[in-house]
Amino acid sequence: MCSWFQVGSARRVTAQGSPRQHRVSAAAAEMDSTSLEPSLYTVKAVFILDNDGNRLLSKYYDPELYPTMKEQKNFENNVFSKTHKADNEIAFLEGMTIVYKSSIDLFFYVVGSAQENELMLMSVLNCLFDSISHILRKNVERRCLLDNMEGVFLAVDEIIDGGVILESDSQQVLQKVNYRADDNPLTEQSVAQHLTEKLALTTNVSVMSLHQPSVCPVSLLCFSQSSRLGRSLATL
């Protein structure tokens, strides 16, 4: 691995073209390689991207793999461009096995070496996804994830420690993290609802039309709602 990296960087100077192109050779070579050193270090990297390929969270556990931020982001972009169109669960890129899963506007990736047992990586991915899904109360989407970033950080920390799988049972992870998104988060919408209820009580004006019975996470709706509220307040 190490010697390859040196060769790779040496050639980068002489041959034109992006470094990524040279990775391919190692990739194909690694696909055939037979050695599978017994080790607990299973996961090379974990990252969560949004639907534009922006990094929301990412952890690299192998210091030799993409040591600089630029290389990491290049890798993430490459992975994203190859995976975001079809939900195929597994891919092989730049000599790395990548398992992934998407939900609404989020993409979860777990990266392991070419020889790694794909099912082990899958179990890490499943555990990560299930834990986060619980923490976010099934609202696995970008906004909710960002609102509960600390819970996500803690969950990742409980699942993988320095590349070693620490826990693969999402129930155990949830118990250890002991964090859940607020049942009724203080959003614009809830403020609006709260306000209208107060208004209805005090002024006795019927604002029943403003009530949206279900909890809608989409702030577009609460925006229109609050503007309608603005108008109704103006009429008062």
Next chain:
Amino acid sequence: MIKKFDKKDEESGSGSNPFQHLEKSAVLQEARIFNETPINPRRCLHILTKIIYLLNQGEHFGTTEATEAFFAMTRLFQSNDQTLRRMCYLTIKEMANISEDVIIVTSSLTKDMTGKEDVYRGPAIRALCRITDTTMLQAIERYMKQAIVDKVPSVSSSALVSSLHMVKMSYDVVKRWVNEAQEAASSDNIMVQYHALGLLYHLRKNDRLAVTKMLNKFTKSGLKSPFAYCMLIRIASKLLDETEGGHDSPLFDFIESSLRNKNEMVVYEAASAIVHMPNCTARELAPAVSVLQLFCSSPKAALRYAAVRTLNKVAMKHPSAVTACNLDLENLITDSNRSIATLAITTLLKTGSESSVDRLMKQISSFVSEISDEFKVVVVQAISALCQKYPRKHSVMMNFLSNMLRDDGGFEYKRAIVDCIISIIEENPESKETGLAHLCEFIEDCEHTVLATKILHLLGKEGPRTPQPSKYIRFIFNRVVLESEAVRAAAVSALAKFGAQNDDLLPSVLVLMQRCMMDSDDEVRDRATFYMNVLQQKQKALNAAYIFNGLSVSIPGLEKSLHQYTLEPSEKPFDMKSVPLATTPITEQKLEIAPVATSKLPEKLAPSRQDIYQEQLASIPEFQSLGPLFKSSEPVQLTEAETEYVVRCIKHTFARHMVFQFDCTNTLNDQLLQKVVVQMEPSEAYEVAHYIPAPSLPYSQPGSSYTLVRLPDDDPTAVSCTFSCTMKYLVRDCDPNTGEPDDDGYDDEYVLEDLEVTVADHIQKVLKPNFGAAWEEVGDENEKEETFALASVRTLDEAVGNIISFLGMQPCERSDKVPENKNSHVLFLAGVFRGGHDVLVRARLALADGVTMQVTVRSTEETVVDVILASVG
């Protein structure tokens, strides 16, 4: 839909990402509230999250600001908010490398680690080990040992995993915890078991006996954790590999029994381990293949991928073992995951019959643009292997490859295609023109210098000999106009070859050359000027020597000789013949399949075996006057295997001498041999000039003794000779344990097998890329011809093989490959005879009852021709 949502979201002005426009300085400013009393857990938590988020985004924190924030954060340990405390641990880990004096939190963490709150203990251990160094580790050693055997699984796991991380840094300390790890390995918790096994193996992996014991214990007691089971399978297969244990070993049985585990992960791990074992028989593979076959129809994409990828690997070595899965693989070729489909198709291409090739190729071309470069290379490799298997399919393949060549792709991908096309051209003469046409089209728009030069070189070699050479000129000259220096230079060389080969093209080539002489680059100009002048002479011999067949000397040897020449200036011009010849011809070797791994080789030319010998021999004073080393033979065994002494001989040929290097090994541990000499009795007029003994041969340490033989000057035709060899030495008995020898010894001798010197030892292989030109260059001045009947040989292949190995010359123009179903063949051989005389052999073979051979030999020296004909007869 999603896009629309996003847009509106931004308009709403609320900022869809609460972290979007975070300013590092603003966050650090906010961090001041850490110092407020009472602590507001909610706000502090939010700020810590922001800091970690920024670090995660790659924001750079200076040491001072990081340290400041870190110290402020330490105050938050006063709060008992659970999530806040946990975020503090995370912050500590994230900042461990950027902040100074992180050890300040050691006592707080130690307190949490040993405290009553179980939720804090595990994470605190992990954070603590992150900031601890070897000296500090000893201080917390007691706590770590306790934590490893703690009954709370998360505490035990955290301690074990942290210990594993610490092994790299403080192996000696962690080694002392092996008993605790052993205890943890029998834990009921599956993760603790897994982590304990991992740590135990890591501590013991250099002690094979301990690993064996550990394996025995766990394979018997069984493990609950599937992860631990996988780990155990990996350890077992590694041990099997190292000990070269047969497949009847209990370890193999264990791996095989794991195929019946109820967890898919374990089953797959076991199957993969069996498949990766070297020299596994088809029978041993069968159970592994059948579980993989089951996985092929799994609804889980990852499992299908894993199965088909492993089957693909099996198909490389044992295609027949996979044929049973062909039906399942057929179902996968339309899989929506293109990686799975590609692997399925390439596997089928390896196992399927010739008739299915067209259909599979059609299928794969429907989605080849969707798959990643890695898999495209896999596809090209599969095609390359197919072309060798079914040469008749080359037109389908060529078509497919040319389409792939037009698509986008990286360097490795393009290189794989070009290599594949070149190998098809070389295998099938009838595909040459189409192949060259595709390559010509490719270089019209090729961004890779290496590939362009490679193709230009090929065009120069093959183009002039096609029926219509003129059509390639345009492609080549376009490169001179449009490309970078390296490509222009290669194009000039290719042009020159057209001019040299085709008289009717010569005037036009000369005009083009004239233009190249105006090039802005030195190398291009130099080449053009040189070729221009050579071509204007219109002499076949010059063309052959300087345009078609380049230098055949060893490059490191040339470098050394030139350096030597500059150090000792003399009146005489530099003599090319004093440079050792290249031992392995660099080009025209058969292209291996799956050559991708070769790209890992360093670009620098490694010194060849002969260069190493040259160096070794030159360091012996007696051999310094012999001149440059001409040829070194492959080692010849002079003893049976497993005898008391093992001796092998390497024959080094010089201009007028031969040096025999005897590599001797003493396999008796109760003897020390001294003054070892191999005495040689020649049968012919050879004369032994000097012996150089190996001073001492202790047990199992090889040593070399040399014998110098003068070749007969008066009879240059005496090239073959048999030597009877006897090894003579002084034996001193010694203690097998200490190796301490007795004071006195006795003389003894040991008879070795006879050593033959043949004509091949006097000829060095040289590759002439254009044999015809070389043939003309040498001329018919010393030509001789004779006809022989080879009665004992039955096939042309066999005859060709025999002639090559007997004469030790280099087959040219790929004439060592006899086309199938042919009754006659012409073999071209080239070499250099000792003393630097070029020698060329043309052997016409005809198959009747036996093989009849007409040999024509040309050389610059008449005696050489006689030597060759005499030795063949």
